[in-house]
Amino acid sequence: MTAQPYRLAEGGVIDRTRPLSFSFNGRRLTGFAGDTLASALLANGVHLVGRSFKYHRPRGILTAGTEEPNALVQLETGNRSTPNLKATRVELYDGLAATSVNCWPGVRFDAGALIDAVHRMVPAGFYYKTFMWPRGGWHFYEKLIRRMAGMGRAPEGPDPDRYDRTNAHCEVLVVGAGPAGLAAARAAGRSGTRIILADEQPRPGGMLLNVTDTKGEPGADWIGDTLSELRSMPNVRVLTRTTVTGYFDHNFLVAVERVTDHLGPDAPAHLPRQRLWRIRAARVVLATGALERPLVFANNDRPGVMLAAAARAYVNAFAALPGRRAVVCTNNDSAYEAALDLHRNGVEITAIADLRTDPAGPAAEAAAAAGLNILGGHAVVDTSGRRRVRSAQVAGIGADGSLEGPVRALHCDLVLMSGGWSPAVHLFSQSGGRLRYDDALGVFLPDRARQPVQCAGAVNGADGTAACVLQGQDAGSGNRPAAASAPAAPEAGSHWPIPARNRSGEFRRFVDLQNDVTAADIALAVAEGYQSVEHLKRYTTLGMGTDQGKTGNVPGIAVLAGSLGAPLPAVGTTTFRPPYDPVTFGAIAGRDVGPLADPVRETPMHAWHVEAGAVFEDVGQWKRPFYYPLAGETKRDAVARECLAVRNAVGLMDATTLGKIVVSGRGAVAFLNRIYTNAWDDLEVGRCRYGLMLGEDGMVLDDGVTARLATNRFLMTTTTGNASRVLAWLEEWLQTEWPDLDVYLTSATEQFATVALAGPKARAVLSGLTSDIDVTTEAFPFMSWRSGHVAGFPARVFRISYSGELAYEISVPAAHGLSLWAALSRQGEDHGITPFGTEAMHVLRAEKGYLMVGQETDGTVTPIDLGMQWILKKKKDYIGRRSLARSAMLDPLRKRLVGLRTEDPELVLPEGAQILPTAPSGPPETMIGHVTSSYWSGVLRRSVALALVKGGRDRETTTVHVPLDGRTARAEICDPRFYDPDGARLRG
Amino acid sequence: MADPTVRDVPAVTLARCPPRGRINLRGNCWDPAFLAGVASAIGTEPPPAANTSRPAGRGVILWLGPDEWLVEVAAAAETAIAVALEDALAGLHASVVAVGDGLVTLSLSGPRSVDVLAKGMTLDVEPDRFPAGCCARSLLAKAPVLLYRPGDDLLYEVTVARSLSAYASRWLEDAALEYLQPA
Amino acid sequence: MLLISCPWCGQRDESEFTCGGEAHIQRPPDPDALSDPEWADYLFMRTNPKGRHRERWCHTHGCGRWFNVERHTLTHDIISVYRMGEGPADDGDGDPS
Numbered sequence A: 001m002t003a004q005p006y007r008l009a010e011g012g013v014i015d016r017t018r019p020l021s022f023s024f025n026g027r028r029l030t031g032f033a034g035d036t037l038a039s040a041l042l043a044n045g046v047h048l049v050g051r052s053f054k055y056h057r058p059r060g061i062l063t064a065g066t067e068e069p070n071a072l073v074q075l076e077t078g079n080r081s082t083p084n085l086k087a088t089r090v091e092l093y094d095g096l097a098a099t100s101v102n103c104w105p106g107v108r109f110d111a112g113a114l115i116d117a118v119h120r121m122v123p124a125g126f127y128y129k130t131f132m133w134p135r136g137g138w139h140f141y142e143k144l145i146r147r148m149a150g151m152g153r154a155p156e157g158p159d160p161d162r163y164d165r166t167n168a169h170c171e172v173l174v175v176g177a178g179p180a181g182l183a184a185a186r187a188a189g190r191s192g193t194r195i196i197l198a199d200e201q202p203r204p205g206g207m208l209l210n211v212t213d214t215k216g217e218p219g220a221d222w223i224g225d226t227l228s229e230l231r232s233m234p235n236v237r238v239l240t241r242t243t244v245t246g247y248f249d250h251n252f253l254v255a256v257e258r259v260t261d262h263l264g265p266d267a268p269a270h271l272p273r274q275r276l277w278r279i280r281a282a283r284v285v286l287a288t289g290a291l292e293r294p295l296v297f298a299n300n301d302r303p304g305v306m307l308a309a310a311a312r313a314y315v316n317a318f319a320a321l322p323g324r325r326a327v328v329c330t331n332n333d334s335a336y337e338a339a340l341d342l343h344r345n346g347v348e349i350t351a352i353a354d355l356r357t358d359p360a361g362p363a364a365e366a367a368a369a370a371g372l373n374i375l376g377g378h379a380v381v382d383t384s385g386r387r388r389v390r391s392a393q394v395a396g397i398g399a400d401g402s403l404e405g406p407v408r409a410l411h412c413d414l415v416l417m418s419g420g421w422s423p424a425v426h427l428f429s430q431s432g433g434r435l436r437y438d439d440a441l442g443v444f445l446p447d448r449a450r451q452p453v454q455c456a457g458a459v460n461g462a463d464g465t466a467a468c469v470l471q472g473q474d475a476g477s478g479n480r481p482a483a484a485s486a487p488a489a490p491e492a493g494s495h496w497p498i499p500a501r502n503r504s505g506e507f508r509r510f511v512d513l514q515n516d517v518t519a520a521d522i523a524l525a526v527a528e529g530y531q532s533v534e535h536l537k538r539y540t541t542l543g544m545g546t547d548q549g550k551t552g553n554v555p556g557i558a559v560l561a562g563s564l565g566a567p568l569p570a571v572g573t574t575t576f577r578p579p580y581d582p583v584t585f586g587a588i589a590g591r592d593v594g595p596l597a598d599p600v601r602e603t604p605m606h607a608w609h610v611e612a613g614a615v616f617e618d619v620g621q622w623k624r625p626f627y628y629p630l631a632g633e634t635k636r637d638a639v640a641r642e643c644l645a646v647r648n649a650v651g652l653m654d655a656t657t658l659g660k661i662v663v664s665g666r667g668a669v670a671f672l673n674r675i676y677t678n679a680w681d682d683l684e685v686g687r688c689r690y691g692l693m694l695g696e697d698g699m700v701l702d703d704g705v706t707a708r709l710a711t712n713r714f715l716m717t718t719t720t721g722n723a724s725r726v727l728a729w730l731e732e733w734l735q736t737e738w739p740d741l742d743v744y745l746t747s748a749t750e751q752f753a754t755v756a757l758a759g760p761k762a763r764a765v766l767s768g769l770t771s772d773i774d775v776t777t778e779a780f781p782f783m784s785w786r787s788g789h790v791a792g793f794p795a796r797v798f799r800i801s802y803s804g805e806l807a808y809e810i811s812v813p814a815a816h817g818l819s820l821w822a823a824l825s826r827q828g829e830d831h832g833i834t835p836f837g838t839e840a841m842h843v844l845r846a847e848k849g850y851l852m853v854g855q856e857t858d859g860t861v862t863p864i865d866l867g868m869q870w871i872l873k874k875k876k877d878y879i880g881r882r883s884l885a886r887s888a889m890l891d892p893l894r895k896r897l898v899g900l901r902t903e904d905p906e907l908v909l910p911e912g913a914q915i916l917p918t919a920p921s922g923p924p925e926t927m928i929g930h931v932t933s934s935y936w937s938g939v940l941r942r943s944v945a946l947a948l949v950k951g952g953r954d955r956e957t958t959t960v961h962v963p964l965d966g967r968t969a970r971a972e973i974c975d976p977r978f979y980d981p982d983g984a985r986l987r988g
Numbered sequence B: 001m002a003d004p005t006v007r008d009v010p011a012v013t014l015a016r017c018p019p020r021g022r023i024n025l026r027g028n029c030w031d032p033a034f035l036a037g038v039a040s041a042i043g044t045e046p047p048p049a050a051n052t053s054r055p056a057g058r059g060v061i062l063w064l065g066p067d068e069w070l071v072e073v074a075a076a077a078e079t080a081i082a083v084a085l086e087d088a089l090a091g092l093h094a095s096v097v098a099v100g101d102g103l104v105t106l107s108l109s110g111p112r113s114v115d116v117l118a119k120g121m122t123l124d125v126e127p128d129r130f131p132a133g134c135c136a137r138s139l140l141a142k143a144p145v146l147l148y149r150p151g152d153d154l155l156y157e158v159t160v161a162r163s164l165s166a167y168a169s170r171w172l173e174d175a176a177l178e179y180l181q182p183a
Numbered sequence C: 001m002l003l004i005s006c007p008w009c010g011q012r013d014e015s016e017f018t019c020g021g022e023a024h025i026q027r028p029p030d031p032d033a034l035s036d037p038e039w040a041d042y043l044f045m046r047t048n049p050k051g052r053h054r055e056r057w058c059h060t061h062g063c064g065r066w067f068n069v070e071r072h073t074l075t076h077d078i079i080s081v082y083r084m085g086e087g088p089a090d091d092g093d094g095d096p097s
């Protein structure tokens, strides 16, 4: 166990009775419960925590929060590893292991740092300028650049953690639990309606947590009282460690709760690691606070250069000293409080360089009273030190903003800076709210809201805890918060950037520390014509890092305004987009991963298929048996065996998944006449008819058999994949175009289990299982249906066939599906009954030249293309009819359905293969069509294929060419009905 | 929120209900003859208000849409009641379809049942927003469901297509896991 | 994620709905009377305004009813919701027709 040389003996929220051991870049260190990784590193005197993205410059800890651009770490190893986490936000747990990102081989010696030596050769837009030549060269360079630039590394295996996602509704969502947010939640909570208060920190309190002396304003006691009142309200939900990352339309917000991140890999396994909250709020109060801005001076990125308020937080909240000897540079009062707090805790404040010529007011007076050395009209203009700041160069700044007088080097190990505060308007801006630039405060403030949202506290320009609490109370009660109070002292508006003392320094004044964008880059971009802030962002990558420029954006805009000689509000801001803070993919996916990624639908007979060793095929969400291989059988063998069983004996197939829709009402016939291309008036009760549905564009949409159950009642079937789509489409016509048609539709897909019994022995099998259905051809002809009992279950039996054989489809209530299947299997044993899957079904129907929707059709195929003119009504209208009459649809060169007989009978053409009229002669070839279905036919002992070919059967008997991998197959165009073209077998 | 943990009561219990008879009923609820016909067959008129239900004999009739209801009865009574409805509504524009085999009802109860449902549903299902007798079709994760709260207890019935019941029940089990560990 | 008021069920999350595109496009009563370009216009051409837009939506995973929504395409504000066969309550400026 190592000592923590920079840890204060007293104070802070850390628990000194609970030391925690952790490792950073392999070095074992100790911190305390309550630490962040950043505060624990600082307590151990570790400032060098990473390398920058582009120049691989040594970087330290800039902030104490979510806005951190520098201190990115890779947390843990293996599949739990998470890249690019901010050390300022990672809570310490025992055994934590973190490493730096962006450095190879290590943070202290980094090969990429050589880039920094030549860094004037790597200016803004460098990638665009350099790597676009030669043409295609980018692909080569990209690999090298990615390895070098890298950021963290994504884990390679599946994430072992659980993630949750949930929905919440509330009347008021309060974002941020600082003084304004706490006050808002309490005021809103007293109304009794549902309140959610979300805060990203482990403890509510916001910036108040970083303050020890509140000078009579609300402090720790107030937080405690407010929290205990909130916790006593059953209508208030307080979510800590929860970052609201997105503000979307209709007051829909997304937040990420880090449920067990702070416990590390030893967290209880039943708890989710993170929870994504999807919150619908009637009203939102944004109390998101403000973020301190860095100053832009030469080498402002060295480890040991820190925002003033961050240093204050480390000292007060974590009892960790960020250094022993500090130089402060500021353009406003807030840094004085930080300087005084550090001073009180034994840090030597060498000087406060204030950009304002004559710092006055209570802050400066208190500092002077404490004996601190205040240099008005001065600034830090450079720093030195290799892996840690060793000195700050301080000089006078003239009224014109130029460097004035001698440059003094002040020895120090810490430089604090404050460039003022930027209200955290990100979520307000995401909500569609407009911003305005406030000249007096020198900040962008929320202006006109587009959604029911109010801002309160520092985000709204309020200064001081009391003002924040007041605004929070107003917003929480639903009143408009009072206007922002004037700041204690005006801020310096210029000095962006602070002049450098030499040429080298001019190129190292960093604006965006994560993406290594400097003031010189911005000036160069402006000189090259990228003058809009949105163009500047994309050209220089300003604000495009994982921190989205929370610290650097406003300084960047100020530098741009300076380069353009334009006022800052004229430049404006870039668009704020979600997420406010990066979100893990795990949290987005929630539990919709692995077996729950998508619903799996199983039929009542599924267990039997599994038992029989079926190989399954996904059809939509359904699992359907594809084929049932016997031991040692290949797919082709199994499918051929199943097909022959149907052709020569009898097979049974699970047809449960076909869509079934009950169509009832006086208007049912009229409805079917409009929906299907054929006529339905003359269909008798007890009979079935095949129907084809078109889209209004004339293209085939779906097909299936519809049975007339009663005068005004039909049972329609659809293809498996289209069941819900067809029902929705039919409802749309009924509700929107034909409300006067008396028709009701009800889905019955799930109500019935259906078994297709097909083959010459089908009648023999069925007759043995029914006593109340006469199965003779005379009593029960092709395309009719009967009701009765099969295997003792109430059943509807349809004599229809998709195989071209004598076949029945037997429907029973779903609960009896498995029993029916078993009964048929037993009954058929003597006849050689064989279960067959969807692949055999495909082969059987292709041998017959039957269309399969989705195989022969792809949304561009008409019934005429399929040679199905016989199913089109001549006179009366139906959906799609007019489109079939469009001139383009009558083009004889449209692709039409044909059969293909390969010269080599053994050759099964690949589906999708292109068809040429002549042998290939080199590109460009003339393509006249493609193969849509292609199988080995066991009964014909040769391959069969269906194809769509220009000119269609006008080309019958001609030879076409199908280029394959390395050779060309020859095939003859033929009738697509390969087997039993007259249909004698299915009528038998 | 106050911690709803109650001693001796599991935080959440998921069960598959025994088979039920169910009839999908469609008709015009502005037609007095339709209302009277339904009442004569099941003892009550269909509820006209969205997302409400009414007791119907030993069963219940649930609103599905402005012209659509679900009658829930004992499994053994399904056929007889469907026939009774068909007879009572003969000649009217109405549709009666038995669908009991096509649906499965899961019941979710216990103090954390609301939290479990909220993970998969965008409906506001908190007890005072979804009071006793309330019913609504919506989505549970990726499965279309009918949610019904029969009484004042924290007990919700999730009715789902038979083929999706395994998915829905696995999803709910997974969502409930964090509340089911021993303390 | 929009919050849409179904005229039957009240406010529900967008995930329960399906958008059916521009509203008030009626199927021509006599398609044969239309020329090819007129038919193509009915079939394929839709307005795409920046501003108020009347659309058909279906409460697919709720009551199953189709209805009309007048929505601002830039702000996603829903200006009015009305049942099939009805007109919008507010027929003020910005009428896209």
Ligand SMILES: [Zn+2]
Pocket: C006, C007, C008, C009, C010, C059, C062, C063, C064, C065
């Ligand atoms: Zn609805």
